[in-house]
Amino acid sequence: MGSISLQDVRKTFGSHVVIPGANLQIEDGSFVVFVGPSGCGKTTLLRMIAGLEDVSSGRILIDGANVVDVPPAKRGLSMVFQSYALYPHMSVRGNIAFGLKMAGLPRPEIDRKVDAAAAILNLTSYLDRKPRELSGGQRQRVAIGRAIVREPKAFLFDEPLSNLDAALRVQMRQEVTRLQRQLKTTAIYVTHDQVEAMTMADRIVVLNAGSIEQYGTPLELYERPANLFVAGFIGSPRMNMIERETEQHQGAATIGIRPEHMTVSRDGAGWSGIVRAAEHLGSDTFLYVDTPDIGSITVRCVGELGLGEGDSVRLRPDPARVHRFDKSGTAMR
């Protein structure tokens, strides 16, 4: 079991408010990603759940019990750090076994569990090595092994893949997801990378300046962003935000159209514009179009259209996928 609930959790450093009050319900077995720009408080929130950071006020419930006064060692959670934080003086076996040793398990049981965890993570042949003799990816696996071996109520991941190169990151992303599905253990994963968030999460928490902007499944966030911040943060390239008065209709202060929800043609109906720059990726083409009516617009087209710099084009939005926001930036449904 591992359901986690945050109730009016606040964090302040002196007069500086980091988390003004977070409410969140994380169900047992789900994979939740905290995503947001740097400094948005996602790591602080994670560390408060871990117990490494004090809670200024509010309650954190793990399986219904308030843990704000429980030290990290007694919360039954395990954490994977960005820096891996392996014990440099211990072998891989020692690193993975440490938590079990602290729990006072008998030696044969520790060995059995460590061997099992090592087998899952392909670490069996490295058990006697020291962390400094391992590659980045292997160290990452040891850190994960240390987390899973204790069979915790939940895993906490603090940007665990950010030190790996791009190819390895994709591979580890899939491995972590597969492992979590297999173990059915609750996981909270902090990242600033929206691709990690979208691909790994059952549900995503979008944080901005310490506040939860939206909590939902990846597709909910993409299709129905709650406000301008989420709309701008989720999706790449960024959603086009149009604030021209001529385009304001039905009381919307801003309308948003994702680059992939526009069609481009050389003539016909729609906003006219001139291509300022074109990026040809083969599979996709990104066009940056200057329009006299609605300003600079990014468009993503599938395939290759043969359009280049200086070509005049017509842009038409998919009317079903236009997002409307009121003056305060909240989405209008």
Place this chain on the structure above:
Amino acid sequence: MARRTPVAHTITATVAAWIVGFVIFFPILWMVITSFKTELEAFNTPPSFLFFHWTTENYATVQERSNYLHHALNSIIIAGGSTLVAMVIAIPAAWSMAFVPSRRTRDILLWILSTKMMPAVGVLVPIYLIFRDLALLDTRIGLLGILCLSNLPIVVWMLFTYFKEIPKDILEASRMDGATIGRELVYVLTPMAVPGIASTILLNVILAWNEAFWTLNLSTSEAAPLTVFIASYSSPEGLFWAKLSAASTLAIAPILVLGWFTQRQLVRGLTFGAVK
């Protein structure tokens, strides 16, 4: 002007290093040489460097006149004991200041160090009276305590500096792994800080071994370490250079041997964190 070749540069640097090393080492060498002279030759001007009648009579006399082993044992107990007690106090102190600092931590560190800036003689009388009233004069436990206290600031500072270099994440990881603070200190922090702790221990042993002010003032015979043993050769009846040198050589020999075998560790520890 032509640029000097790296070879010439290396030679110059090497020669310069040897000269500096020799100048620093010379007093110790001179002391050892003097210890093998007769008292008369020790006073000769100009002094003879190598060509004199070598004799070991001073060592024999020193052995006869006083009990070297008794003083050496006192030195070992006082230096070793004060270091051990200082470490037991300083490791948790440095841990808390390095990893759970408060707003006042910097001030506390400076205050700790400031006690070392006061000349020891300034508190001699009160300390002497306290020792007298507590019957600590000329006891090993008394000397052990005073040396421990007087070196504690340096020990805390050194350990604090080493601990600062240890990533906080690793200690937090051990907390997440279920370690209590005590176990975190024993199983994670201490083994990771071994080079720093080892050099702190060595430095503290050396400081305590050589400490002369408190040992000379607070002990006479029972608890007297080697410093008192040396001082007893500069007596009112006259200076006995050769015998004094023999006593000094005997007194520094153990610490010199210790330093020689641990120099690698010592240098690594003292420069720890300097190049990162």
